[in-house]
Amino acid sequence: MKIKTRFAPSPTGYLHVGGARTALYSWLFARSQGGEFVLRIEDTDLERSTQEAINAIMDGMNWLNLDWDEGPYYQTKRFDRYNAVIDDMLAQGTAYQCYCSRERLEALRERQMADGEKPRYDGRCRHDHEQHDAGEPCVVRFANPQDGSVIFDDNIRGPIEFSNQELDDLIIRRTDGSPTYNFCVVIDDWDMEITHVIRGEDHINNTPRQINILKALGAPVPEYAHVSMILGDDGKKLSKRHGAVGVMQYRDDGFLPEALLNYLVRLGWSHGDQEIFSIEEMKRLFTLDDISKSASAFNTEKLLWLNHHYINHLPAEYVATHLLWHMEQAGIDTRNGPQLVELVKLLGDRCKTLKEMAASCHYFYQDFDRFDADAAKKHLRLVAREPLVLARAKLAALAQWTPELVHNAIEETAAELNVGMGKVGMPLRVAVTGAGQSPALDVTVHAVGQSRSLARIDKALEYIAQRAG
Known part of the structure; x- marks a missing residue:
């Protein structure tokens, strides 16, 4: 079986650290197995998805040198495919039209919460044979199995089980005719022959729903690996208040991509006590079995230590190519002074970042x-x-x-x-x-x-x- 992984960000913001680590793990697993890596842009959220965010994701992936073999695919360009599958499901009875008003659904939710029940759709339209006008607004719901359980063996967490009675009938097409996220993901993974889905633990609850849809379609079910979250220095979920908004902020702050990749790979994965890994070592040694179930804490000092190491151990000619961008940002004309390669050798021991190096070298050129x-x-x-x-x-x-x-x-x-x-x-x-x-x-x-x-x-x-x- 050919291994095939994917990274599928939603373009509603920057490529953040957690997303970059997920991309790295998916990329490394594919590369370690001689497989393929797919980039997919999940832009079904039409209100929040932006071209600026798509550009930021691409810039981040390119800066980190996480190259993809297929894509980028865009979900908004595949609506015809999704809707064709939904129409087939309606014909086969694995999906049904739901005409429940928003008012009825809100009242149902309030009553269930008041009774201490988990809010979920009660399946009214699943068994409703009432006639409706062709133009009457409706959503399409997946007819989720009502008995039994969904069990999958997570590559990181082991066996996970969900009772089908806990899963309601998921909306797979909205009233405006647009398919929903959870459904599009399923069809994409099927069509793109994804064998391993590596993603954040916040997607665990989506997995049983997606597995049920795949089984209803007679499609193969990929293996899943859900990676734990990254915490900030204060033990809370990593967010904007902890520093960099997106991966490219680390470029702007003077980090080398090799340093960030080395840091990210160790945020949840290990190989003995080794701390420094070249890209080739990562590709050779990476396995899903060595990913920890525990959350990882982001430590900026450790990242700075790694960056200082790479500034001094990567070829100075290579480091100089990254330093040039910072010199240009600082408005320094590098033609009037030493070669940047010499500057890297001169200042490498003293500077932990390339931005610091650019800021401390003005007197060589001006x-x-x-x-x-x-x-x-x-x-x-x-x-x-x-x-x-x-x-x-x-x-x-x-x-x-x-x-x-x-x-x-x-x-x-x-x-x-x-x-x-x-x-x-x-x-x-x-x-x-x-x-x-x-x-x-x-x-x-x-x-x-x-x-x-x-x-x-x-x-x-x-x-x-x-x-x-």
Whole structure:
């Protein structure tokens, strides 16, 4: 049997973390089994579905590199197929037309709740043989079995049983002729030959209804795996108040897709004590059996730790391609300074996100108008004038501009003046970068460039003279 999974988001909002994890698990299972992965857009909610949300879902999937083999399919383009099946069901008696008014259904619901009963349709029209006009408004309901149980063996949770008496006759077509979500899902899974449905635990109650419809159609029933929810740091269900609204917010905040995927795969799945997984390892090792039944807690610090790891362990050339987007967002012209590959190597140890990296590298590409006040007050004093003058002379004399020669020039300055490296290094760092912190001074000065470094030392000497005066 060829394994086939699907990710089927509703385009009513962004691709959020929970949805991205579901997509990842479905994708990984298909890839681990040599199967196929289908992308389906479940846009039957015509009022809430938007093109903006569809674009956000596509952007998220593409950024995470979760490629699909079929699709995207859109449910709104398959209404003729759904309605043809419903018409067949009406003819076969597995569905029926319901003419109950909204007022009657609301009164029924209120009476059942007052009596302490679970609100459910009472099946009145199922046995009603009253004649109705052809144009009289009606919905179509599925004639759910009235006896027995639905039992399915969830790949994560084990056997789950629902009594058919707990399931009422589901509406499968509205009065306006549009088919409903639960019905469309069934036909799609059937037509697309989905073998495994991996989705959130909030869909468990939909599963027995969908299985009954599949059986009524004589269609194969896929296997199901319901993944537990993700909680926030505070133990409550993950929501907007916990941070990122959608997956692309993590891109905007400076995370690499590999870091987010590695983090998401471990939110509910494990392989021994291993924490770091390449995509190839995930595809090779992933199984549904190793997914936990327990809810997972989202930990931003852990995600930052992973992102820092990937910034420093993925090829710098690759990281630089993602950094470029952040540099552009920050309005930094990268043509006037070191190659981004060099910047990744320079700042990788210091920065946990690419956004932080872009924010802390302006001095490599842009001249600054003023020095950091605290750093200048502490280090650009009259006592720093002599070390800066000598360091400038040695740096200006370099015929070749390499990190090693820059390093030697700084060391020679300290040696000639018989002072510690800090007496030379800190004033020089503030002079060249405008601030009191930077990567190693020799590689920083080298990356800033010879002429620009000399000009900035001159600016620092001018600042010291003005301060002394």
